[in-house]
Amino acid sequence: MTVPQPLATRVVFFFGSQTGNAESIALNLLDQAQQRGYEAECRELDQYEDRLPFTADAAYVFVVSTTGDGDPPDNATKFWRYLRRLAKKGEDWSGTVHYALLGLGDSNYDNFCNAGRRLDEKLREVHATPFYPKGLADDATGLEETVEPWCRGLWPSLAQACTAKNTPRLAAETATTTPTAKAAEIAPEPTLTNSAAPAALTEAIERLAVAETACTVSTQDRPSDNDGNLWTSQPLQLDFGPLATLTSLTGTPRVPSRLVRIVPAATSAPVATSEFPLTHIADAEPFRAQLLGADRLTAPDALKQTLAVQLRPIERDAAGSITTRMVEFWPGDAFGVLCPNPPRLVRDLLQRLDYVATERIQIEPSTPATPLPTHLRHAKAVTPQHILTSLVDLAGLPKKALLRMLAEHAADPEDRKRLLFITSRQGAAAFNELRAHIPHLGDILATFPSCRPPLDCLLDVLPPLQPRYYSVANAPSSKGHLRFAFNVVSYRTPVPAGVPREGLCTPWLARLSAAMARGDATPELNVFLKPNSQGFELTRDPNRPIIMVGPGTGVAPYLGFLEALGAQSSARETWLFYGCRHPDLDYLFRTELEGYARSGVLSRLMVAYSRFTADSTADAAATGETTVSYTHPPSDRPKYVQHHLQRVASDIYRLMTRENAVLYVCGDAQGMAKDVHSTLVDILVNCAKSDDGPLRNLTPSGAGALLVEWMQEKRYLRDLWA
Numbered sequence: 001m002t003v004p005q006p007l008a009t010r011v012v013f014f015f016g017s018q019t020g021n022a023e024s025i026a027l028n029l030l031d032q033a034q035q036r037g038y039e040a041e042c043r044e045l046d047q048y049e050d051r052l053p054f055t056a057d058a059a060y061v062f063v064v065s066t067t068g069d070g071d072p073p074d075n076a077t078k079f080w081r082y083l084r085r086l087a088k089k090g091e092d093w094s095g096t097v098h099y100a101l102l103g104l105g106d107s108n109y110d111n112f113c114n115a116g117r118r119l120d121e122k123l124r125e126v127h128a129t130p131f132y133p134k135g136l137a138d139d140a141t142g143l144e145e146t147v148e149p150w151c152r153g154l155w156p157s158l159a160q161a162c163t164a165k166n167t168p169r170l171a172a173e174t175a176t177t178t179p180t181a182k183a184a185e186i187a188p189e190p191t192l193t194n195s196a197a198p199a200a201l202t203e204a205i206e207r208l209a210v211a212e213t214a215c216t217v218s219t220q221d222r223p224s225d226n227d228g229n230l231w232t233s234q235p236l237q238l239d240f241g242p243l244a245t246l247t248s249l250t251g252t253p254r255v256p257s258r259l260v261r262i263v264p265a266a267t268s269a270p271v272a273t274s275e276f277p278l279t280h281i282a283d284a285e286p287f288r289a290q291l292l293g294a295d296r297l298t299a300p301d302a303l304k305q306t307l308a309v310q311l312r313p314i315e316r317d318a319a320g321s322i323t324t325r326m327v328e329f330w331p332g333d334a335f336g337v338l339c340p341n342p343p344r345l346v347r348d349l350l351q352r353l354d355y356v357a358t359e360r361i362q363i364e365p366s367t368p369a370t371p372l373p374t375h376l377r378h379a380k381a382v383t384p385q386h387i388l389t390s391l392v393d394l395a396g397l398p399k400k401a402l403l404r405m406l407a408e409h410a411a412d413p414e415d416r417k418r419l420l421f422i423t424s425r426q427g428a429a430a431f432n433e434l435r436a437h438i439p440h441l442g443d444i445l446a447t448f449p450s451c452r453p454p455l456d457c458l459l460d461v462l463p464p465l466q467p468r469y470y471s472v473a474n475a476p477s478s479k480g481h482l483r484f485a486f487n488v489v490s491y492r493t494p495v496p497a498g499v500p501r502e503g504l505c506t507p508w509l510a511r512l513s514a515a516m517a518r519g520d521a522t523p524e525l526n527v528f529l530k531p532n533s534q535g536f537e538l539t540r541d542p543n544r545p546i547i548m549v550g551p552g553t554g555v556a557p558y559l560g561f562l563e564a565l566g567a568q569s570s571a572r573e574t575w576l577f578y579g580c581r582h583p584d585l586d587y588l589f590r591t592e593l594e595g596y597a598r599s600g601v602l603s604r605l606m607v608a609y610s611r612f613t614a615d616s617t618a619d620a621a622a623t624g625e626t627t628v629s630y631t632h633p634p635s636d637r638p639k640y641v642q643h644h645l646q647r648v649a650s651d652i653y654r655l656m657t658r659e660n661a662v663l664y665v666c667g668d669a670q671g672m673a674k675d676v677h678s679t680l681v682d683i684l685v686n687c688a689k690s691d692d693g694p695l696r697n698l699t700p701s702g703a704g705a706l707l708v709e710w711m712q713e714k715r716y717l718r719d720l721w722a
């Protein structure tokens with residue numbers, strides 16, 4: 001680690017963020033840097049300047065998440081390609097570019113923090129100099145665990161790399177704000193100590209005074225309750241016992257930066273739907289689509305309810321008449337569905353926060369030098385109801401930043417103490433317990449009844465509401481229609497055990513479809529095309545063999561592939577490895593898949609059943625081999641897709657090493673994709689033993705490297721979710 005003489009006089013925070021975490025961290029860092037007197041700015045990575053972008057007079061801080069299968073976020077791909085080009089050309093940034101890097105990821109995925117790691121490698125390749133060790137934060141265990149210490153440690157290192165130009169704003173603010181604000185801002189990690197009785201802890205906490213909230217009025221315009229009864233707000237039963245014996249709290253995070261301010265809109269005219277910002281996703285061009293209906297793909301007694309919905313993209317002419325909109329896509333593309341938060345939850349929150357649902361307001365940055373978070377940038381004239389319905393995520397797992405902000409707005413000292421405890425080092429178990437309840441924002445506010453945060457403070461910490469993406473399960477030729485398949489997400493909480501919960505978008509689509517089947521009007525959705533930028537698409541080369549692996553709803557994109565292949569005439573081999581629990585319960589798209597196998601569009605269809613225990617000797621269905629009949633004793637049946645792959649190992653080896661096949665894997669990142677990957681390593685190592693070519697003596701690590709090479713060459717493609 002080289003700590004440069006402070007050449008830099010400004011700091012640039014760059015973020016690459018798909019779902020808002022990295023952006024929120026970068027914006028908070030920007031605010032803190034400005035308070036420390038640095039001249040600072042914050043940009044999306046793809047907003048780098050093309051000419052002379054990186055200079056010695058700035059220190060650079062990168063906060064980058066990973067998406068897809070180890071890929072950079074959409075707003076960082078242009079920069080990533082640019083940096084690769086520079087590295088290839090032998091660019092030399094030694095002595096010029098000093099940087100720090102924080103990667104975000106999730107260790108449930110194979111390629112943990114891959115985008116951050118690779119960015120770091122490339123920066124080193126061009127001889128940029130890190131001035132602070134890189135941090136890699138893991139969503140699986142809680143980003144905060146790494147993010148907070150990394151951010152705290154950044155400042156001393158930055159002070160050596162970069163000179164602050166201005167008098168720290170902190171000092172100026174100290175003179176003008178309340179003692180509370182001072183304490184919270186100056187000490188990034190307020191350590192509340194009191195060696196006396198626990199009551200004194202309350203007193204110590206009390207000294208961090210409560211900010212006032214000045215919002216009034218009531219809710220109008222009640223949306224209809226078509227969102228089931230799972231979204232009512234319930235207080236959580238949490239164990240605050242340990243708090244009774246504590247005399248100090250340490251490790252509480254700093255109060256989140258103020259990013260957003262709400263002002264009355266310039267006009268009070270009602271908001272027209274057409275004015276309403278539909279999505280913050282770059283390049284997305286939403287269109288309307290009618291929901292035509294849903295087919296249930298699983299039996300009523302199957303573990304999961306899986307639906308295939310049909311949509312008809314539409315456009316309206318000036319007279320209001322509707323025609324089908326022909327959307328150009330390619331098998332492998334996905335569509336984003338913009339799904340609202342549940343009306344019941346929105347209404348509860350508006351009541352609780354005392355906002356007029358339909359009052360026009362405007363969102364502005366808290367200071368001119370701080371950009372608005374991307375998802376709020378278009379909210380020029382909106383209503384509180386719009387914001388809570390469509391812009392922010394109310395149901396995601398709560399972050400410490402949210403709880404820390406709420407502590408600032410708790411009128412009751414007991415609520416405040418408890419909230420601070422949950423965010424503290426001593427309250428780690430309580431924080432995990434809170435998250436195990438899988439609460440939504442309404443539950444959290446019900447648990448701390450004296451909290452009434454102003455809407456702008458909520459907007460500072462709530463992540464953007466994400467569209468839900470579904471692979472298109474048909475070919476473009478399908479009369480302009482779109483088909484998606486998904487499991488309707490419902491589950492029970494681990495704590496307290498067994499409380500029913502549901503997902504946001506899939507139960508909503510299921511309810512809309514059911515209402516329509518009962519005779520309600522045809523619903524319209526806001527949808528946009530998300531072309532597959534990572535190469536997971538039907539190969540455009542008509543001669544390449546195709547191997548598709550996709551258990552469960554991972555089979556969905558292949559339905560699109562197969563429909564398109566059915567319209568081609570090609571002698572190539574097409575194999576599908578599919579898996580489900582039981583042939584009679586959850587074999588999705590069975591008729592279609594077996595039809596493709598019979599007609600030869602699929603050369604082989606191999607189905608693994610994980611819970612099929614019938615004691616018959618194998619017929620085609622029992623073995624899961626539809627096109628070749630051979631028998632297996634029940635105990636020897638392939639249970640999972642990787643078992644089928646093992647059975648035909650030499651064919652897989654031949655197709656991949658000699659016939660330039662493309663291998664696709666779609667579905668669960670955590671279990672299936674890892675097992676399939678290690679099976680592929682085994683297959684390569686074992687089959688290479690009898691190969692006289694260059695792969696003979698292939699080791700497991702050599703096989704792993706070969707698979708990585710195939711990924712880079714887009715011959716081994718994965719579309720995964722955790």
Ligand SMILES: Cc1cc2nc3c(=O)[nH]c(=O)nc-3n(C[C@H](O)[C@H](O)[C@H](O)COP(=O)(O)O)c2cc1C
Pocket residue numbers: 016017018019020021022023064065066067068069070071073104105106107109110111112113114139143720721
């Ligand atoms: C669809 C999807 C794919 C992901 N793929 C990976 C991955 O391959 N490797 C990884 O470490 N994390 C992966 N993640 C986890 C994210 O990097 C992590 O949740 C991060 O906090 C997101 O930050 P952002 O909101 O700034 O994008 C993935 C998350 C999603 C939703």
